[in-house]
Amino acid sequence: MGKFFAVVLVLVAMLSAYPIIANYFPLPVDISTHGHLIDSQLHDTMLEAGIAFIGAQLVLAYFLFAFTGRKPDAPLKNFPGGAKTMVIAAFLIVGTEVLALGAFGQKAWATVYFVPPKADALQIQAQAEQFAFYFRYPGPDGKFGAIHPDKIDEGNQNYFGLDPANEVEARDDIVSGELVIPVNREVNLMMHAKDFGHSFYVRELRIQQDFVPGLDLAIHFTATQIGKFEIVCTQLCGLGHYNMKAYLNVKSQDDYDKWLKEQSQ
Amino acid sequence: MQMKHAVIAGLVMLGASALAVAGPSGGTVTGKVTYEGTPAKMKPIDMSKEPSCAKMYPAPPLAETVVTGAGNSLENVVVFISAGAPDDAAPSTAATFTQKGCRYIPHLLAFQVNQELKITNEDQTSHNIHPLPKVNREWNKSQPPGTPPISEKYDKAEFIPVKCNVHPWMHGTFAVLKNSHFAVTGDGGSFSLANLPPGKYTITAWHESYGDQSQEITISGTEAKTVNFVFKAKPY
Amino acid sequence: MHETSAQQVVHAPPQGFWRKYVFSLDHKVIGKQYYALALVAVFTGMFLSWLMRIHMVWPTAKIVGLELLSKNGAPGGVMTPEYYLSLLTMHGTLMVFFVLTNAPFAAFGNYFLPIQIGAEDMAFPRFNMMSFWTTFLAWVVLMLAFVIPDGPPIAGWTEYTPLSAVGRDAGPGMQWGASLWGISIAIFCIASLLGALNFIATTLDLRAKGMTLMRMPLCTWAWFITSCIALLAFAVLLPACILLILDRHAGTSFFIPGGLVASDRLQPHSGGSPLLWQHLFWFFGHPEVYIAILPSMGIVSHILINSMRKPLLSAKVVIYSMLSIGFLSYMVWGHHMFVSGMNPLSSLTFSFPTLTITIPATILTLIWLGSLYGARIQLTSASLFAIGFISMFVSGGISGFFLAQPSLDIYLHGTYFVVGHFHMVMGVASLFGVFAGTYFWFPKMTGRYMNETIGKVHFWFTFIGTYLIFMPMHYLGLIGNVRRYQSFVNDYMAPYLWLHKDMTIAALITGAAQFLFLFNLIYSRFWGAPAPENPWNGTSLEWSVSSPPPWNNFGDRHPIVYHDPYQYGVKGSKGDFVMQDSPEVLASGD
Amino acid sequence: MASTVTPIVPGSADLSSRNNRLAVPFVGSSSADRASRSGIWVGIFAITMSFAAFTSALFVRQGTPDWAHLVMPSVLYLNTLFLLASSITLEISRRSLTAATIIESDHARRAKIWLLATFVLGTAFCVGQYMAWQQLRAAGFYLATNPNSSFFYVLTFIHVLHVLLGVAAIVYLLGRLMASHSTFRRSLFENTAVYWHFIGVLWVYLFLLCLVKL
Secondary structure, three states: OHHHHHHHHHHHHHHHHHHHHOOOOOOOOOOEOOHHHHHHHHHHHHHHHHHHHHHHHHHHHHHHHHHEOOOOOOOOOOOOOHHHHHHHHHHHHHHHHHHHHHHHHHHHHHHHHOOOOOOOOEEEEEEEEOOEEEEEEOOOOOOOOOOOHHHOEHHHOEOOOOOOOOOHHHHOOEEEOEEEEEOOOEEEEEEEEOOOOEEEEEHHHOEEEEEEOOEOEEEEEEEOOOEEEEEEOOOOOOOOHHHOEEEEEEEOHHHHHHHHHHHHO | OHHHHHHHHHHHHHHHHHHHOOOOOOEEEEEEEEEEOOOOOOOEOOOOOOHHHHOOOOOOOEOOOOOEEHHHEEOOOEEEEEEOOOOOOOOOOOEEEEEEOOEEEOOEEEEEOOOOEEEEEOOOOOEEEEEOOOOOOOOOEEEOOOOOOEEEOOOOOEEEEEEEOOOOOOEEEEEEEOOOOEEEOOOOOEEEEEEEOOEEEEEEEEEOOOEEEEEEEEEOOOOEEEOOEEEEOOOO | OOOOOOOOOOOOOOOHHHHHHHOOOOHHHHHHHHHHHHHHHHHHHHHHHHHHHHHHHOOOOEOOOHHHHOOOOOHHHEOOHHHHHHHHHHHHHHHHHHHHOHHHHHHHHHHHHHHHOOOOOOOOHHHHHHHHHHHHHHHHHHHHHHHOOOOOOOOOOOOOOOOOOOOHHHOOOOOOHHHHHHHHHHHHHHHHHHHHHHHHHHHHHOOOEOOOHHHOOHHHHHHHHHHHHHHHHHHHHHHHHHHHHHHHHOOOOOOOOOOOEEOOEEOOOOOOOHHHHHHHHHHHHHHHHHHHHHHHHHHHHHHHHHHHOOOOOOHHHHHHHHHHHHHHOOOOHHHHOOOOOOOHHHHHHHHHHHHHHHHHHHHHHHHHHHHHOOOOEOOOHHHHHHHHHHHHHHHHHHHHHHHOOHHHHHHHOOEHHHHHHHHHHHHHHHHHHHHHHHHHHHHHHHOEOOOHHHHHHHHHHHHHHHHHHHHHHHHHHHOOOEOOOOOOOOHHHHHHHHHHHHHHHHHHHHHHHHHHHHHHHHHHHHHOOEOOOOOOOOOOHHHHOOOOOOOOOOOOOOOEOOOOOOEEOOOOOOOOEEOOOOOOOOOOOO | OHHHOOOOOOOOOOOOOHHHOOOOOOOOOOHHHHHHHHHHHHHHHHHHHHHHHHHHHHHHHOOOOOOOOOOOOOHHHHHHHHHHHHHHHHHHHHHHHHHOOOOOOHHHHHHHHHHHHHHHHHHHHHHHHHHHHHHHHHOOOOOOOOHHHHHHHHHHHHHHHHHHHHHHHHHHHHHHHHOOOOOOOHHHHHHHHHHHHHHHHHHHHHHHHHHHHO
16 A cells, blocks of 8 residues: 555656646746746746655655555664754755745846836726726826716716816827737836726736725836737636636837827727 | 707608507607707727627627717607506516627617516627616626526616626616506607507606606597607717 | 643533533534534535536536526526636635634544543533534524525635625625625634634643643644634634624725725725735634644644654654744735735735745654654555645645745736645645544544545545646646636637646546545444544553543543653553553653 | 642532632632633733734724814713723722632622622723713714724724623622622632723723824
């Protein structure tokens, strides 16, 4: 039984690690300027964690193989060094790992959260609601109309509760169900939640940020590749959560300008 | 300008109603609903979130809050007898409300108190029907594709906004009415209420964003009357 | 003071059916009651997970008879999106509160903690009874959510505000279902506080003569530490639930900000803070993870030592590691909120203690592994699960290493990576502890052995099945598979749906295997082979009393403890072990 | 040493356990006595944690635009006096009881009277808190009026619940003292006293918190 268990453990370790080693589940293409930091961090962690995982399982397997079904009078041995080695090992190996990963890991985090957006970053407002994202561009005047929750009229496409009747800034605001941005241009996304908590997740951008009702956050990123990517909600927001998605449409500067012109008609 | 249009339209309707008199019992009220002023420009609905629906339209459909037609005619106005007529028993036939292409067909569904309401989902995606009544009981049901129609009833007269929680742009209206004398204006904005027994009535026209208007009329015998409604349209 | 004996008649021998089996003051009966409740809850939760897995991969599938469970939730047997979320919420709540908190901690703790420290009962038997019956009440209130027309809440077991706080406009189940949830959890908090209080007082003051703290068995230590954690955690969750209920029904705005428009209605609230709920909840929520896993660590150590026939490399190190885990568990709650909009600086301050927790965890693992070296391992169903626990703990624990890093959490948060992680380490691992404990202590609790053959089959299905279900979740997390989706409509998920199908099949088989365990329990309870007083040649006090023990545990005997709990691999009068309360003098030990 | 103490029966069931009679000076020997004392302290710890949670909630919640100052009802000052006084009376009662040699002694009689006073003051506090709520309502501040009133009602109400628990314990003790030649655990009396002082301190804290923050 012990031998069998050992074999199973080895198989488990190998089969669990194989898909990762063979890269059956590759990370999506990285279209952000900071993504490579996260990817390399993930790669390093995977390496260390993988070694620890396989190592532990194999050791467990070996000990099972060696020390099960022994005769009742078989001599009991203690692991050389005893507990002290274990503690020291844990502190050395894990401790250094912790510090290393902890320290390096913060770089990616810092570039996302601590570096302020450039002054010329493209200002776009994102509103998350049950169960869609809407994006607002300030229009020619470069100013956003104020949000009036009581004026929201979705049947009439007024998702933000704009008041064009009384506010000039609101009249030229462009609202789109698709996040269209120019390539290689920093975007400062101001995040507003209309009803509940939502989240903005684009795998390729390596960006995930919650929308917090009552707390308007901003996150900034630069897309480096033209194409269409999925924006999904990762924060449980109600019955349509699974279906809450939009598209990130990265266009060349010209196409983007063209699109903007069409919209402002 | 608009007035002139309306008058012409009225005359046209008079001519038309002369034929309608042929109806056997009771009088007939016909008319046309128009607007004056500039109505808000309906924006195209952005369905990019739901590709299965978006691909059903060559060009994005317009929002239906205000639907206008030739000659300033106004659609989706429900015209009904708000006073003077006795309450009618609900008909046995069901009123059907269909979700197709992530829109409500019809946009405004008028039916009677206690009349069966059948809601069907012809889309490939899950919908969620959430009427927001004030006097009736509120319910909120999802309808995955391929599930049997939802059957409901309302026991009080009310104009009920209907929304789909999953697709924010999907908005419609249930007009739950006391009696069988009602009509919803379609293309051209005209309506006709037939078989009105003689009597004094208040006839009301209701529009989801322009509110309602009422007029008093007296029907004697099988005469045909014309009633027109003109709503004030706002650009925003 | 600790040398004081706990000699006292805590309560008179139980008379009559009600006192004996229902409103019993006997910690052993109460322990069994907790176990039974957990058993019902775990099978309910498992059944819900079946429905979820089936629906997840065949969203439009008609599940026969499901419409009977809920007419609105599953019209014509096809589950609606919100009903999926209802089941998800109930699965999480049942499993976390009524299984992972009840089974390893309340059930086994109640039954064995007093016996293992040589007490005749808990310090406050009436509190003890109350805490079980309040727990039961909490369960009843929660299950009511299934029968009310509104259905169970859809906000997940974390009940994030404002979704959980605004009521009807948040969707089906959020009108009364969510209120029931809040009330149920509030009641559960009170019950757990009473229980924890009892555990602590009992451990501190009712220890038998000679039972110093360091002579307590490791599982007793685990239960003691856990009760300290629980005392803190539930004392914080209770106020949170009260405030939530007030927001829902009294119109206050603790968690609900102003200007929210849900279902086209402007919500009449202002100024509340959604993050406040998250902070309060996770201040409870993360320690809760250790409330679930620590008792299993203790139980597993206890059983491993017995089946290795030699003590661990160092019991002290294990105790200190568990203590430091318990302590650190209060400094790490923020790692659930890295991308929640919390100040990014605090994310960093939370990530370091989180990474640090891996040190005591690693020490524990190394101690377990290292102790296996040179042992005479006997593979019983119990020890199989105990060893399986180590494997699970490693697999699930290591993935926590990714999530502890804010920068990786940006990518992995809210994906199946998280689901795989906590199911393995918090869910299955601690359940392995419960299984091990059951196979190990069943003879003591009932006087009969469980069937070993069925037990082993049960183990292999469970062990392999677990890996088949939860390992792939990590992979799916890496490709950004979002959790809590009722069906995977994202374009990038299309190539991977087959994997979800396989996981569903694995889940169905593994789940089915659990009925072997259920059968084994019931069968062995009545027809199992009779077990002696000390079937596994154990050393701790529970093996010094008859199986099952008398109502006052030790009869008129007042046990006196002479040794450390784990005198194995020594020359004792009875064999290769010496029991804690046997006065024989040892060359080794103390 | 302590292990020589003979078993003790909780409650008054067993009159034979002589060392549990009031007549005998209290000895903290019985493990059950110690357990109940640890119990009360552990309980106090838990309650403290809960109110710490409420406090942190208050600190997070403050400073929002809807945060409006709340004028404390004047009766609260009186209530505070009541509760503090009740702690003193209870302490006097406890001491005279410890000094009591036999149940019928003057000490014991004094103990009863002061315990009664404690009960009266405690009840007065609860009534006073109720009046405070009435005053607030009269001033138009309801539970949901603004976060300040919300917190005030929540904190005071939950505190009063704890006070009522203490009052119940005092009533029980009174009953025991009134009944002639009854015996009960001194630890029960001691623990009640500890708990009562605790809710007194807790109230002072809450009152200051409300004064400063709300």
